[in-house]
Amino acid sequence: MSLVGQRAAVVSLGTSCQTARHISLNVKLLRDRLDPTMELRSLPFDWSLTPAGAASRWLRGQVRVPQTRAELLPAQRPFWARHGVWLWHDPVDDAAAFAALQDRLRRRWDRMLALRALERRVFIVSNTQNNLNRVRDSAPQPMDFRLPGQRMRDLAAAVAAVFGPDGNSLLFVAYAHRITPDAREAGFRLAILEPDDSDHDGDADQWRAVLERHVTAEV
Secondary structure, eight states, X not given: OEEEOSSEEEEXXXXXXXXXXXXXXXXXXXXXXXXXXXXXXXXXXXXXXXXXXXXXXXXXXSOOSOSSGGGEESSSSOEETTTTEEOTTOOOOSHHHHHHHHHHHHHHHHHHHHGGGSSEEEEEEEOOOTTHHHHHHHOSSOOOOOBOHHHHHHHHHHHHHHHOSSSEEEEEXXXXXXXXXXXXXXXXXXXXXXXXXXXXXXXXXXXXXXXXXHHHHHO
């Protein structure tokens, strides 16, 4: 989930569900620091597998919702080849399920685009989910969860193109082995976590510390 209020929002931009999970686990902290009116809401990137390059394409894309089931590659879960987004928690076993997926994504995108009206938007991207290598190896088309500096800059440019140049900030949460050296000089807040032993949940203490440092800087 992401957090949306009357003045500010904290938004997951992927690359996996771990980002949305730790926003959800730190609601009080984020409300206290940014906007007490914020509530948990579902936005498009919350429960999808969306590498940073795919997130840039999806943000900038004129088509943000699959138009036909044929656009989804055969896989255990629906994989949208147009943008390289794996809609992991949205099974589409039949036409009715696909129509429901379309409706969910339209509502989520309507909420997402409404964030343009807010004073402040904090976008968070993480690649610290431990099962991402298995995801990459089983994907029906290539997925790259690394964060090179250029990919970070491309994502920031896509955010600015959609939401305007003001009021945005980005936080990248990564493992050291999933960035390239230039990521540290890309000009964004970058938090490097130590690997934990969970499959996908992540380390709650490390995440809380990162969010506390970041939102303190936002005030």
